[in-house]
Amino acid sequence: MEAVGLLANPWWVWIALLFVATIAIGIVAILGGVGGGVLFVPLVSSFFPFHQEYIRCAGLLIALAGSLSASPILIKRNLADLRLSIPASLIASTASIFGARLGISLQANVMQLAMAFLMTGIVILLITAKKSEFPDVPTNDAAGNFLRLGGPLLPSEAGGKSEWFVRNTIPGFLLFAIVGFLAGMFGLGAGWANVPVFNLVMGVPIKIAVATSNLVIAMSSTTSAWVYINRGALLPLVVVPSVLGMMIGTKLGAIFLGRIRTSTVRTFVIALLGISTLISFSKGFGIIR
């Protein structure tokens, strides 16, 4: 390839910008305590020229790659609970297929509007949702007992407790159907919803909820990703730099964690999502292209 040809053809500019943007998204996601997937799709949809389906497919694959990378470590440290994740994953991944199918069948401007409404809900959730480090659940409910959920808490995580249990097991697992559906439809990682369901609805300690969410994301992203891939929505030029950028960004974010005030970053992230939501509304209503 000639250098003059490269400079005249800006395709590589977009890809380079995408790579840098996903590094930044990865850093900010870790520092802000927000999933990379929930930032990637709305931000890239707002500022890059790629069709939504390629972005959603890339979003699912980013979420998958990230969770595959993190899950083994979390399992080894007894933070991610397999017994909790397996039924949740099955429900979420089944629903994500239907979500992906609906997302593909809707027109682009309808999807933009739908995503704008979803992002509005996510922004509100991020602002208002509380975390419960060690929910007060004295024992498993009947379904939790039947599935033999719960487990010991590490002494460093215990907060005075020796074991954790679950409540609202069936309603909680049923909520994963909604979460999986939305994740498949919009190509978002589902951490923003998995964690509140595990933590606030089912009473799982926050660190176990966050870690187990990774396992659920791995499964639900896989099934819905295949729906997009089989439709031809995998564009390597979009996916590969995005996955690499996100992985580099999350590693850097982990390094910076503790050195930067995370509440400030979180406020910045919420503001960024707000701007992206406005852009999505504008695109959905045809105000901007």
Add this chain to the structure above:
Amino acid sequence: MEWGTKIGIFFACSTLPLYISGLVPACVKVEDIQEYWRLSPAEFSAKAGTPIGPGVWISALGQSDNLAALPVLFFCVLPIVAYGAMFPGTIKSRDRLYALFMLAEIALIILAFIGFV
């Protein structure tokens, strides 16, 4: 899973340059991609004359853009490998319900892969 992800990333870094450099022919040349990436996958396929559908990419692995996709597709197989590795232990401990959950998940991923769902 940890090693699988690293292997996938390594191959992604190896195959994408093949596509970008043009050393291996592609379905759509990288210089032309800007004409296509605003189009929906169906419009892309119609304009480029590339077929889409379950497993079609397998037959087109000789094209560098499909080759560049292969490492990423490898990620989508890893969850099956992970469950497959855990399955014998679940059977051994006679945890039939969870064995059934795992089988159902593996079946679901395979059905999604072949385009049946």
